Amino acid sequence: MSSFAAGTVSFLFSDIEGSTRHWQDDSDGMRRSLALHDEISRAAIAAHAGHVLKHTGDGLVAVFATATDAIAAAVDAQRAFGSAEWGAAPLRVRMGVHTGDAERRDGDYFGPTLNRAARLMATAHAGQILVSSAAAGLAREGLADAVELINLGEHLLRDLDRPERVFQIRAPGIESVFPPLRSVGRELRAFPVSRTAIVGREKLLARIAERLATSSLVTLTGVGGSGKTRLGVEAGRQAGAHLRDGAAFVDLAPLGDATLIAATVAAVVGVPDAQHADDSRGGRVENALIVYLADREMLIVLDNCEHLIDGCAYLADRILAECGDVKILATSREGLAVDGECTVAVPSLELPRDDAPSSSSEAVRLLTERVSAARSDIDLLGHHEAAVVEICKRLDGIPLAIELAAAQIAHSTPEEVAARLGDRFRLLSGGRRRVQRQSTLQATVDWSYDLLSERERVLLARLGVFAGDFSMDAVAGICGGDGIDAKDSLSLLASLVAKSLLLADTHQSTTRYRLLETIRIYAEERLFDRGEAEALRDRHRDWFLELAERTDSERLTCMMARRLSDLRVLLAERDNFRVALAWCEEGGRSDLTARIAVAVDVLWIMLGAQDEGLRWLDAALAAPEHDLVLRARCLTTKGWVTMQRGDFRAMPALADAAVAAAEGGGLVETKSAEAYGALALSSFCLVYSAQAEARRIVAGVAEIADRIDSDMGRRAASFLEFAQWLTEGNYDRCCAIGAEWTSAFDRQVPGVWDHVCLGELVVACHLSGRHDEAVRAAEKQTEAGGRYDHLDAFVGFYATLGPPLARTGTERPMEALPELIALFENAERTRAPVISQYIVTLMAIVLARCGDDKQAATVLSSARATGDLPWRTPGHYALYQHYRRVLKSRLGDEAAARCHERGGRMALREAVELARSRFA
Numbered sequence: 001m002s003s004f005a006a007g008t009v010s011f012l013f014s015d016i017e018g019s020t021r022h023w024q025d026d027s028d029g030m031r032r033s034l035a036l037h038d039e040i041s042r043a044a045i046a047a048h049a050g051h052v053l054k055h056t057g058d059g060l061v062a063v064f065a066t067a068t069d070a071i072a073a074a075v076d077a078q079r080a081f082g083s084a085e086w087g088a089a090p091l092r093v094r095m096g097v098h099t100g101d102a103e104r105r106d107g108d109y110f111g112p113t114l115n116r117a118a119r120l121m122a123t124a125h126a127g128q129i130l131v132s133s134a135a136a137g138l139a140r141e142g143l144a145d146a147v148e149l150i151n152l153g154e155h156l157l158r159d160l161d162r163p164e165r166v167f168q169i170r171a172p173g174i175e176s177v178f179p180p181l182r183s184v185g186r187e188l189r190a191f192p193v194s195r196t197a198i199v200g201r202e203k204l205l206a207r208i209a210e211r212l213a214t215s216s217l218v219t220l221t222g223v224g225g226s227g228k229t230r231l232g233v234e235a236g237r238q239a240g241a242h243l244r245d246g247a248a249f250v251d252l253a254p255l256g257d258a259t260l261i262a263a264t265v266a267a268v269v270g271v272p273d274a275q276h277a278d279d280s281r282g283g284r285v286e287n288a289l290i291v292y293l294a295d296r297e298m299l300i301v302l303d304n305c306e307h308l309i310d311g312c313a314y315l316a317d318r319i320l321a322e323c324g325d326v327k328i329l330a331t332s333r334e335g336l337a338v339d340g341e342c343t344v345a346v347p348s349l350e351l352p353r354d355d356a357p358s359s360s361s362e363a364v365r366l367l368t369e370r371v372s373a374a375r376s377d378i379d380l381l382g383h384h385e386a387a388v389v390e391i392c393k394r395l396d397g398i399p400l401a402i403e404l405a406a407a408q409i410a411h412s413t414p415e416e417v418a419a420r421l422g423d424r425f426r427l428l429s430g431g432r433r434r435v436q437r438q439s440t441l442q443a444t445v446d447w448s449y450d451l452l453s454e455r456e457r458v459l460l461a462r463l464g465v466f467a468g469d470f471s472m473d474a475v476a477g478i479c480g481g482d483g484i485d486a487k488d489s490l491s492l493l494a495s496l497v498a499k500s501l502l503l504a505d506t507h508q509s510t511t512r513y514r515l516l517e518t519i520r521i522y523a524e525e526r527l528f529d530r531g532e533a534e535a536l537r538d539r540h541r542d543w544f545l546e547l548a549e550r551t552d553s554e555r556l557t558c559m560m561a562r563r564l565s566d567l568r569v570l571l572a573e574r575d576n577f578r579v580a581l582a583w584c585e586e587g588g589r590s591d592l593t594a595r596i597a598v599a600v601d602v603l604w605i606m607l608g609a610q611d612e613g614l615r616w617l618d619a620a621l622a623a624p625e626h627d628l629v630l631r632a633r634c635l636t637t638k639g640w641v642t643m644q645r646g647d648f649r650a651m652p653a654l655a656d657a658a659v660a661a662a663e664g665g666g667l668v669e670t671k672s673a674e675a676y677g678a679l680a681l682s683s684f685c686l687v688y689s690a691q692a693e694a695r696r697i698v699a700g701v702a703e704i705a706d707r708i709d710s711d712m713g714r715r716a717a718s719f720l721e722f723a724q725w726l727t728e729g730n731y732d733r734c735c736a737i738g739a740e741w742t743s744a745f746d747r748q749v750p751g752v753w754d755h756v757c758l759g760e761l762v763v764a765c766h767l768s769g770r771h772d773e774a775v776r777a778a779e780k781q782t783e784a785g786g787r788y789d790h791l792d793a794f795v796g797f798y799a800t801l802g803p804p805l806a807r808t809g810t811e812r813p814m815e816a817l818p819e820l821i822a823l824f825e826n827a828e829r830t831r832a833p834v835i836s837q838y839i840v841t842l843m844a845i846v847l848a849r850c851g852d853d854k855q856a857a858t859v860l861s862s863a864r865a866t867g868d869l870p871w872r873t874p875g876h877y878a879l880y881q882h883y884r885r886v887l888k889s890r891l892g893d894e895a896a897a898r899c900h901e902r903g904g905r906m907a908l909r910e911a912v913e914l915a916r917s918r919f920a
Contacts, residue, residue, distance in 0.1 A: 010066060011064075016037065033090075038060075045073045048070070048072045053107075054108065066139070067131075067134075072144060074169065075129065077093070078127065082174065094121060096124055096130045116160060128178050153166070153209070177206055190249045191237060194234070199366040200365050222345060239299045239329070245298035247298055250300060251304065265302075266285050286318070302329070305331065317338045351393055362397070366402050387417070387418040388414050391417060394418070417451070456492055459484055464521070468575030469513060470514070471510060472510075474544075478536065545596050548577065554708065558716055559606070561710070564749075574607065581593055590625075594617075594621075594634050595630070601637045606752060632667060635678070636654075643684070659678045688874075691724045702714065712749070715751060719757050727878060735768055735770060763805065766879075778802035781803070801838060821843075828909075837908065838863075841876065842879075844911075853887055854891065858906065858914065860887065861903025864880060
């Protein structure tokens with residue numbers, strides 16, 4: 001080794017893949033194969049002036065003077081391995097070549113260069129030769145003819161911080177197509193879970209990887225149903241695993257507005273507060289996205305660009321121009337036409353050839369694998385090969401069509417499916433390329449539609465009237481009749497599910513159904529073709545109006561008097577209510593718009609959809625022809641929605657208008673249920689300023705509840721009475737009312753306002769010194785809050801504030817502070833300023849309970865000074881007023897005024913840091 005003992009040397013590491021299994025299966029055979037392996041390896045190494053340093057298990061390490069020699073030895077060895085007579089257990093070897101300085105000691109080499117060579121080899125697959133960037137750079141000019149270095153991009157190697165640009169050797173006589181390298185992965189954001197393996201796309205994935213290694217923008221183009229999204233997911237995963245900041249998958253299919261593209265990308269890649277940086281044109285969020293990506297190394301997959309092609313092209317062009325280490329992989333039915341774009345056509349799967357076994361066809365492989373997963377009793381390539389080949393050829397190898405064929409074969413025979421294709425199905429050709437692609441997808445779904453029975457076709461078309469998911473009851477009520485018996489709906493739905501045209505979610509208490517959007521659009525088109533669209537839309541509107549009014553049977557028009565079960569029913573159908581409202585608007589039915597918008601009031605209030613609710617209510621109120629009863633209910637609902645939106649200053653005028661309409665319609669005089677909500681709203685508006693008048697109105701509210709025998713109405717009236725006493729400081733009366741709430745909590749029907757009632761009770765117990773009762777009420781509030789999912793931020797936050805307030809009354813009030821700080825951070829992230837204000841008020845209480853009066857007064861003043869925010873609840877108002885009086889009494893007027901002035905200049909964040917510092 002004297003000729004290359006010092007300085008830079010090159011190492012070849014090799015390893016037999018699966019050697020442990022070979023030893024277990026046939027130890028004698030493995031012993032003979034290993035001897036042959038060693039003989040071939042040593043001969044190739046010696047032929048290129050190398051030296052075997054040592055054997056590593058079932059591999060070896062060799063050293064060479066040059067990288068060219070090391071690569072040549074590796075190529076010769078792989079060729080010899082490929083042609084060797086191994087017997088029953090052929091050996092396949094992976095190799096890695098790296099060049100660098102190494103320390104020589106006692107006939108061996110040591111140091112980081114060997115570690116990197118070993119890690120490089122470990123990422124390879126059997127039959128593959130990988131070369132480091134250093135070795136490739138030195139060997140490039142000296143490689144033998146036809147030996148190529150293929151750039152596989154940068155990869156992280158296990159236990160090594162610095163990524164390595166890896167090259168693969170491609171040469172005649174050795175394998176060249178391999179799966180992705182086994183390198184260390186990175187974060188993958190929002191990638192959909194792949195429930196089935198990708199079939200027949202190995203070569204295409206390798207080509208996409210090569211293009212991504214050399215181009216910043218790669219667009220996958222092809223006909224609808226060709227599998228662009230699936231390829232984008234797989235290629236994105238593989239590429240992102242080797243980039244420092246990983247990859248993000250952005251599904252653009254749901255977007256209908258190009259100005260939302262930047263915000264959607266920003267939200268997925270993780271731009272902080274992306275949803276709050278936007279303006280009407282998407283400008284600010286776009287700038288925030290560019291700044292965020294400027295120093296990142298990642299891949300962004302933009303899926304389904306075709307309907308927003310110009311917007312996607314613009315954003316991609318800007319990202320690539322200003323963010324040098326970001327790559328984009330787009331899927332679209334046409335290219336983005338951006339400078340530097342590399343397009344990769346996604347063809348149909350390879351069809352069966354007459355001169356090759358049908359099992360070698362990509363299309364046949366996909367069909368057989370999908371059918372085998374659904375049923376194990378059929379041998380497709382045994383008795384049914386001819387039919388399988390015909391199906392794949394007639395479907396032109398389009399993956400989506402083959403998937404649908406597999407679903408049909410799952411409950412019939414391949415021959416039946418092939419026969420029903422007949423001459424009626426063929427892919428359209430000619431015309432403009434985009435039209436051809438759309439026609440191809442249309443033909444694919446047409447084929448699936450043609451395989452249905454007549455009643456299945458009718459039902460599928462009628463299902464196009466739904467939005468989002470829907471129930472079996474809705475299907476029976478809307479789609480039944482005229483050829484579809486309601487009693488047959490369930491079996492027809494099951495048939496459509498079995499044929500992969502309809503999805504069924506059975507994870508809830510009742511099954512919910514959903515059409516994929518492509519199928520839904522197709523079904524809606526068939527509904528128009530049948531001339532049933534207008535009639536079905538009317539049925540849909542009327543059925544969901546009846547459902548909404550059924551949940552609002554008492555017609556109290558008061559969110560405090562709604563059952564939680566009502567909310568759950570409405571929440572499940574929110575998309576269908578939106579479609580029904582849109583149909584009302586399109587048809588000029590403002591009366592029905594008003595009825596639906598009022599009946600689903602709790603959706604607008606509790607779902608964080610106040611702006612949407614106000615739009616529909618304003619549209620209804622703009623129509624002059626409504627009777628006073630409906631107008632009173634619209635104004636009342638608008639008042640409650642406005643309150644939840646935080647616009648307390650607009651509430652009194654709405655309450656006055658609602659009461660006036662109710663009085664004009666004779667509702668107040670007759671103590672009608674429809675007057676309940678208007679009066680309740682009016683009393684709530686007076687809670688801080690005219691408690692006596694508010695109590696008088698609440699008495700009338702309670703009288704209405706008693707007259708119609710409404711338990712929910714009585715409970716809401718009880719809360720309104722509680723609110724009056726709380727703002728007046730009569731905590732004993734409040735606790736007496738609250739005791740009735742807690743005693744009835746476990747046996748009464750859950751209401752949407754339970755968590756607020758119990759949270760206000762925690763306040764009353766705290767202020768009256770009943771701290772044990774406050775803890776019990778907080779526990780009940782937590783239980784009530786646990787019933788809510790995916791609702792308005794205020795609902796979720798408010799249900800968490802009782803426990804820390806209750807803890808401030810214990811012997812160790814400071815223990816509430818860490819929880820309050822965490823809640824504050826969450827409130828700030830979700831832009832809930834009123835909640836942030838409430839939390840800072842509770843922090844001031846912690847300080848006051850710990851005797852730190854000056855800091856408590858300062859923090860309390862900060863909570864009230866911020867943006868002149870309204871009181872969200874009477875409890876917040878009562879806490880502030882109580883502790884303001886207490887601290888002023890303790891500090892004296894002059895000191896309290898100084899604290900008030902200091903706190904008035906302090907932002908909420910500063911107040912939080914001040915509170916935190918007191919317990920650091």
